Amino acid sequence: MTTLTDRFETDYLLETTADPERVAETMAGEQSSGTFVAVPGETAALKERSAARVIRCEVVASDLPQSLPSAAVDPSRPASRARVTLSWPLANIGPSLPNLLATIAGNLFELRQVSGLRIEAIRLPRAFAEAYPGPSFGVEGTRRLSGVEHGPVIGTIIKPSVGFGPDETADLVATLCAAGIDFVKDDELQSDGPACPFDARVDAVMRVVNDHADRTGKKVMVAFNLTGEIDQMRRRHDHVLAAGGTCVMASINSVGIAGMVALARHGGLPIHAHRNGWGSLSRHPALGWSYPAWNALWRLAGADHTHVNGLANKFAEEDASVIASARSCFEPFVEGASMVAMPVFSSGQTVRQVHGTFAALGRADLIHASGGGILAHPGGPAAGVGALRRAWAAAMAGEALEDAAREDRALADAMAIGA
Amino acid sequence: MTTLTDRFETDYLLETTADPERVAETMAGEQSSGTFVAVPGETAALKERSAARVIRCEVVASDLPQSLPSAAVDPSRPASRARVTLSWPLANIGPSLPNLLATIAGNLFELRQVSGLRIEAIRLPRAFAEAYPGPSFGVEGTRRLSGVEHGPVIGTIIKPSVGFGPDETADLVATLCAAGIDFVKDDELQSDGPACPFDARVDAVMRVVNDHADRTGKKVMVAFNLTGEIDQMRRRHDHVLAAGGTCVMASINSVGIAGMVALARHGGLPIHAHRNGWGSLSRHPALGWSYPAWNALWRLAGADHTHVNGLANKFAEEDASVIASARSCFEPFVEGASMVAMPVFSSGQTVRQVHGTFAALGRADLIHASGGGILAHPGGPAAGVGALRRAWAAAMAGEALEDAAREDRALADAMAIGA
Numbered sequence: 066m067t068t069l070t071d072r073f074e075t076d077y078l079l080e081t082t083a084d085p086e087r088v089a090e091t092m093a094g095e096q097s098s099g100t101f102v103a104v105p106g107e108t109a110a111l112k113e114r115s116a117a118r119v120i121r122c123e124v125v126a127s128d129l130p131q132s133l134p135s136a137a138v139d140p141s142r143p144a145s146r147a148r149v150t151l152s153w154p155l156a157n158i159g160p161s162l163p164n165l166l167a168t169i170a171g172n173l174f175e176l177r178q179v180s181g182l183r184i185e186a187i188r189l190p191r192a193f194a195e196a197y198p199g200p201s202f203g204v205e206g207t208r209r210l211s212g213v214e215h216g217p218v219i220g221t222i223i224k225p226s227v228g229f230g231p232d233e234t235a236d237l238v239a240t241l242c243a244a245g246i247d248f249v250k251d252d253e254l255q256s257d258g259p260a261c262p263f264d265a266r267v268d269a270v271m272r273v274v275n276d277h278a279d280r281t282g283k284k285v286m287v288a289f290n291l292t293g294e295i296d297q298m299r300r301r302h303d304h305v306l307a308a309g310g311t312c313v314m315a316s317i318n319s320v321g322i323a324g325m326v327a328l329a330r331h332g333g334l335p336i337h338a339h340r341n342g343w344g345s346l347s348r349h350p351a352l353g354w355s356y357p358a359w360n361a362l363w364r365l366a367g368a369d370h371t372h373v374n375g376l377a378n379k380f381a382e383e384d385a386s387v388i389a390s391a392r393s394c395f396e397p398f399v400e401g402a403s404m405v406a407m408p409v410f411s412s413g414q415t416v417r418q419v420h421g422t423f424a425a426l427g428r429a430d431l432i433h434a435s436g437g438g439i440l441a442h443p444g445g446p447a448a449g450v451g452a453l454r455r456a457w458a459a460a461m462a463g464e465a466l467e468d469a470a471r472e473d474r475a476l477a478d479a480m481a482i483g484a
Numbered sequence: 485m486t487t488l489t490d491r492f493e494t495d496y497l498l499e500t501t502a503d504p505e506r507v508a509e510t511m512a513g514e515q516s517s518g519t520f521v522a523v524p525g526e527t528a529a530l531k532e533r534s535a536a537r538v539i540r541c542e543v544v545a546s547d548l549p550q551s552l553p554s555a556a557v558d559p560s561r562p563a564s565r566a567r568v569t570l571s572w573p574l575a576n577i578g579p580s581l582p583n584l585l586a587t588i589a590g591n592l593f594e595l596r597q598v599s600g601l602r603i604e605a606i607r608l609p610r611a612f613a614e615a616y617p618g619p620s621f622g623v624e625g626t627r628r629l630s631g632v633e634h635g636p637v638i639g640t641i642i643k644p645s646v647g648f649g650p651d652e653t654a655d656l657v658a659t660l661c662a663a664g665i666d667f668v669k670d671d672e673l674q675s676d677g678p679a680c681p682f683d684a685r686v687d688a689v690m691r692v693v694n695d696h697a698d699r700t701g702k703k704v705m706v707a708f709n710l711t712g713e714i715d716q717m718r719r720r721h722d723h724v725l726a727a728g729g730t731c732v733m734a735s736i737n738s739v740g741i742a743g744m745v746a747l748a749r750h751g752g753l754p755i756h757a758h759r760n761g762w763g764s765l766s767r768h769p770a771l772g773w774s775y776p777a778w779n780a781l782w783r784l785a786g787a788d789h790t791h792v793n794g795l796a797n798k799f800a801e802e803d804a805s806v807i808a809s810a811r812s813c814f815e816p817f818v819e820g821a822s823m824v825a826m827p828v829f830s831s832g833q834t835v836r837q838v839h840g841t842f843a844a845l846g847r848a849d850l851i852h853a854s855g856g857g858i859l860a861h862p863g864g865p866a867a868g869v870g871a872l873r874r875a876w877a878a879a880m881a882g883e884a885l886e887d888a889a890r891e892d893r894a895l896a897d898a899m900a901i902g903a
Binding site: 096099132134137155156162163164166175182225227228253294296316318321322324326327339342346349352353380382 | 515531533552578581582583585587593595644645648675676677679712713717735737738739742760761762768772773801802803
């Protein structure tokens, strides 16, 4: 990274039917000291000290159909795409995440000159690392609290998403503990519904988890979904901590940046950040946010675990995008800080994705969450967990999945259901 | 509205290459008790009590190109569009806004079967009105505090967005007070930057506003942008209140739902809700959220004023969309509650949009914010404000703009610059 000190930068993929250089200048003006007409009190010196600058504008494609409609643009005009970087003085906003968001995104997506705009990366000066908690636990803290010293943290999700009461949830967690799981998460649909109240669920589940820990020395990490209002989240967090729990989960897009920061500043537990709703910001490739850029905001705000979908997932996302998201969790974006969050792979995950995931990521500092792959394994959940562990051991040792499966019945069975 | 009592509903515009009925069922399953594979403990009774239901699926178009790419779908397959309504038991989540968001949006945008998905409306049972503040001031409170008994609240924006310090801001506000303005708002780029700290800005501006009120009896409403973290927002809110201020402003998408609710529950002042960033959720017509649906969440959370862009605006949005957004501010969506927020028209607004706005909305319960139209009027800001007032008086009296301009020099001049 270049030295930023007193400026911050954002990379955009811009699409426009106009001259990209001029549109980039309009973007910079719109998001800093520009006005459409001169107004009283405005001076050149005043504009200069607060102006955003275009520091890159590189056309990468042309003669494209327009991705997004605009009320005032002839839809038959060809568009071009450019990689644009804007730079702002930190003094415009100070190190404030909510105001960073208003500045780098703001009204830009609505500009009529824009037929596509996607935020691809952000780079921040050190002051942001001093102002925000970042991931207080990350990989190391998660390994410490879950007792998984190396290799992936093997996890699963409480399913069905809703319908279970506290006791039914605890029964399932008991099964999972007995199966040797490392990590369990609530579904994002279950926070504090009247049919499964948060406190009662935590109490019932932690009795099971603590009993298991007393017997075996292994405390399974359960990410309790505390998504809610600020005071609710703080109170629920404290309830989990008091019950001996080791993780809480929040739906980032439901809670918002200010909510996430409030939770992280309050917190003494790793925060499992669920990205549901993310598709609305990303599903069109020329609009919104790349996940590495969006996720950077939440890592800075305090996310310790961050969802990245999984290879060959059940959703629309391509594998290359999944891997780019996962890799970005380990890439710095704030000067002088690493802000490493632990990627969470999930969605249709079985033993079949293990080798590809390890090969693409080059490390096993991750949570690998498998629902059906564990709970629906024909040999039972213990065989499901065992098969996943065996697959990871093979991948990390450079052994082919098929070779490993020849000596491992659970793995062979898992391959059959994952086929 | 139908009686909901113990269920909530969401309307979607779905686009898919598959059978819309089946995709609607998948959506309902994914966001309630569905699982991709049967898991231990799952029973029919348990699924039934928590299942979301498809209560409408009406195909409205077919043989369309796909709007959004999907990793697993042949891009040449034709898509159809359907209006789909899903209904959930309230007991799944209780009356919780963050969890409502996770439930009705959640992972749905990412489904591979979906080549387009947009949330168009939400309908909520009474429990939500009991659980959330809603707009505590709305139209009536804003009229009371600004002293504008009828007709539009005429407003403007501090420009340049950034660059002014507290004293320069106060000087501009003094000019605007003298010009007879009703309402002034900070720009969304200026909250608490080191070059224009919030408290110092409030103190300097409120000295001017209070002096003007002491002299004239008219207290101009200034929406101070307090966007930030929860504790910062609460503290800044109290600072405005103590200084005699009558409004605060927050960028909703920067703050998030939990932040907005915390501010509204704390608050004793109208909240001016700025929607910057909104384009990322709306700019593609087949993806994301319609503004009436998105705005409903924020009205319930406590927004008193809500941005709707303006007719013939400088952005990409079409007039019909602007008007639909503005009208929706007066339409109920929670059983037994009105939740009226005051629409804010802005962006390139001059006297030329007044008649069209009034004709389309059928009322003047709105804030009409004009930047250049006031500050760059050749006769000075007082002439700019006067011209807007005269245009509104004409529109509300059924008089043509051109007729009114014949007797009003300021209006005639304003029409010349707005041309």
